[in-house]
């Protein structure tokens with residue numbers, strides 16, 4: 001995988017770019033919100049240290065092409081509104097997973113759809129993936145709609161796959177194939 005540390009993906013309204021130290025406060029505001037984190041794979045972040053930890057991890061992971069996580073910024077205002085990522089790369093099978101989360105104040109504006117189209121185009125194009133997978137809580141209807149809008153197909157239901165805090169939850173697995181991708 002290439003060095004992602006200088007990658008910038010642009011869309012009509014957004015720039016997707018690696019995390020910066022100055023993003024920590026905005027990240028913490030988003031990922032400490034219980035509504036945003038209701039179906040996330042971790043509880044809401046207890047402190048800004050979680051943001052700093054992720055920024056630090058990416059400073060070494062992105063140059064090595066270990067995963068691709070990008071911050072999402074609105075061009076017009078410079079506001080940081082969330083993150084999206086490709087991870088769990090399986091190079092032999094040309095597949096990976098996708099993840100995303102956005103500030104509650106920006107839900108319903110199509111920003112994540114726009115960001116994910118750019119990220120998936122990059123994944124199927126430059127990175128040569130053949131298949132992208134998502135694992136979501138079946139109760140996460142907002143996320144399911146986002147995936148379906150992109151053409152992901154629900155392929156499976158896994159019982160009691162996660163334990164987050166004290167809560168055990170199932171997973172729906174979604175898949176999107178490059179040969180099915182129509183937004184490219």
Ligand SMILES: CC(C)(COP(=O)(O)OP(=O)(O)OC[C@H]1O[C@@H](n2cnc3c(N)ncnc32)[C@H](O)[C@@H]1OP(=O)(O)O)[C@@H](O)C(=O)NCCC(=O)NCCS
Pocket residue numbers: 035036037039040099100101102103106107108109110111112113114135136137140142143145146
């Ligand atoms: C998942 C999540 C990013 C979806 O956010 P979202 O705002 O619904 O998604 P989008 O940015 O794609 O916007 C789509 C919505 O904007 C509307 N919209 C407005 N303008 C639009 C445009 N130009 N293009 C597409 N959609 C547009 C759509 O109609 C849609 O609204 P609807 O769901 O009421 O039909 C958000 O709910 C979230 O961050 N959740 C918490 C984190 C999380 O659970 N992540 C997934 C874990 S697996």
